[in-house]
Amino acid sequence: MxxxxxxxxxxxxxxxxxxxxxxxxxxxxxxxxxxxxxxxxxxxxxxxxxxxxxGGIDAHVHIAQEQGDGTVMADDFASGTRSAVAGGNTTVMPFALQKRGESLREAVRNYHTLAEGQSWCDVSFHMIITDPTPQVLGQELPALVQDGYTSFKVFMTYDDMVLNDAELLDVFDVARREKALVMVHAEGHDAIKYMTRKLEEQGKTAPYYHAEAHAQIAEREATHRAIAHAQLVDVPIVIVHVSGRDPMEQIQWARSRGLKVFAETCPQYIAMTAEDLKGLNMDFEGAKYVCSPPPRDFDSQKAIWQGLRDGTFDIFSSDHCPFYFEGENDTGKNNPRARTSFKWVPNGIPGVETRLPILFSEGVSKGRITLERFVALTSTNPAKLYGMYPQKxxxxxxxxxxxxxxxxxRRAPIRQxxxxxxxxxxxxxxxxxxxxxxxxxxxxxxxxxxxxxxxxxxxxxxxxxxxxxxxx
The missing domain is CATH 2.30.40.10 (Urease, subunit C, domain 1)
Known part of the structure; x- marks a missing residue:
């Protein structure tokens, strides 16, 4: 040798x-x-x-993703992957977003252009399907899956991304046939729109009310609906960024019946609560914590920890979705439109560099999970779930x-x-x-x-x- x-x-x-x-x-x-x-x-x-x-595998990050409303994402591939390796990660998995009216193949090609020569760690793309046309479902998506893009994400909310139930079923059917894995953002769009309208009518527009509009009830309902669709089609799915007890119970119900439902949670659900969105006396500082689903309460944190221990959760990802707070030319969270209502605050928080230290400190160092479980949640299981094991x-x-x-x-505070x-x-x-x-x-x-x-x-x-x- x-x-x-x-x-x-x-x-x-x-x-x-x-x-x-x-x-x-x-x-x-x-x-x-x-x-x-x-x-x-x-x-x-x-x-x-x-x-x-x-090395850590962060299976859910948003980097250099176009927003379409003038907001600028704060990380390109160079800064996002540099931050990832600083936080102990060696692979990240961002999303190639298909805009409505756009070819899925073209979306993937354009995203590769952004990443070319810029990545400090290894990368692999999920796709985001927003426009499941016959061309996409019949030709582009099957071909891309066979080319090694074996997972994609669908949304059950957001005006420019939401798929209706018929579209979800059609997409799930392609995934079953092609053996792809579907990631689901499970929040009920109509329930959120209803709650947002009611809160705005009452003058409740501060960032904190984002947490009330995106109620855990809406997440529970959408999780149940996604599972029902997956059961009908007989396809495995991943419920991503699960925030609390109610959607967890739906996942546990599905697994008790032998359904292939995987689950992911994130640092914001063990390190923050909705109270953080109040900022300093309900001021706009709370916008720094706006993400979807939002952090919940201490009972939800308790449930998440139990799920991390007992296997309800398969993976622990950051859902890194970085925006500037200030931002030049009103491109950050603190922009004039966002100040009129929580519904315009850019959804997402940074976390790719802090994901592993937070789980290690709060989990391993405090005796909530074992070191072996830490490795499984942050590296081994993501590699297995997304087709990279045992290479990764x-x-x-x-x-x-x-x-x-x-x-x-080593002890030290997180500092910007x-x-x-x-x-x-x-x-x-x-x-x-x-x-x-x-x-x-x-x-x-x-x-x-x-x-x-x-x-x-x-x-x-x-x-x-x-x-x-x-x-x-």
Whole structure:
């Protein structure tokens, strides 16, 4: 066996099922050996006292996504993926958005143009279907799935994205036939429109009322409806960014009947509540926390933690959707139109860099979940669910050498000044974190260490994916 390019020495290696102290060798970007002691490497990293984990896979991020209303997304591929590797991630999965009237194939091609040569970590695209024409359903979508775009997202709300029930069923039917995986944003559009109208009639327009308009009832109803459609068609689905107990119960009901329903939750549902949207005495600072679904209450947080432990949730993603708060030329959340009503506040918060530290600190460091469960939720399960395992998501012979070293004892607050993303704020400002990634290795090469980028240029690759298994 030829000498390895790199040995990571003496760290505590942890996968979704095992934990042990060993050396790990890398050659030509792949893991080639794991043993008690390995000599002969050209480069050695001393990992004594550190955790050696598979690189994080953030399976739900929005980067360089056109908004159509003048609002500007605060991260392009360069800043978004730089922020990702700073937070311990080695793969991200953003969305190629089809605008209504646009060819789906053209949308994917245009999105590749934005990513070309800009990605500091590996990337793979989901698609967003907003216009399921006969051309899209009969030709473009099946061809793209066969080309390795094996997952796509549909929306049950938002005026410019919502699909009606007939369209959802048609899209689900194509997914079943082509073995694609459907991600569902489950919120009831008509219920939200009704609540928004009622709140505005009462003069309740501050950002906080976004949380009331996007009530958990609307999320529960849409989750149930999405599951019913999936059951009718017999297709697996992923309910994304689940916020609380009510939609969780629908997912648990489905699983008790053997339905293939997967579930995702996010940092905002364990680290924030709707009270954050009040800002300082119901002022516009609350807009910094506006996302959909919104954070709920402490009972919802309790339910989410239980779901993270018991397997209700398969993956933990950021739903990174970054906007400026101020923004030049009124392009941020704090723009004149948004100040007239919560319904115009850009929906989304940044979180790709803080996802892993928040779950590690609140989960592993506080004893709510095990380290192995942390790895499963943030790396192994996303790799399995979205057709990248075992190339990604684990530390095993032959896997990509995508590795993150963690200092489980490092304590520091989250600060906007320390982050590498594009937006001008973080909703987690001041949150105390115990346990931080200290080195991110992509394909055997260190890209981030000691708080700074170390790679000279973006080296991330685009990943064509296989099909997901029946279960993870």
């Amino acid at each position: 030829s000498a390895p390019d790199l040995v990571i020495r003496g760290g505590t290696i942890c996968t979704a099922s095992d934990r042990f102290v060993a050396d790990l060798a890398v050659k030509d970007g792949k893991i080639t050996q794991i043993a008690a002691h390995i000599d002969g490497a050209r480069d050695v990293i001393d990992a004594a006292g550190l955790l050696v984990l598979p 998501g684990t530390l095993a012979i032959g896997a990509d050498a995508d590795i993150t070293l963690w200092d489980a004892n 000044a320390d982050l590498h993303h594009g937006p001008d704020y973080t909703p987690y400002e001041g949150m105390e974190i115990t346990g931080w990634p200290v080195r991110t290795i992509l394909g055997g090469k260190t890209v981030f260490a000691d708080g700074a980028m170390t790679a000279e240029a973006p080296q991330g690759r685009y990943l064509s994916r296989g099909f997901s298994p029946d279960q993870i």
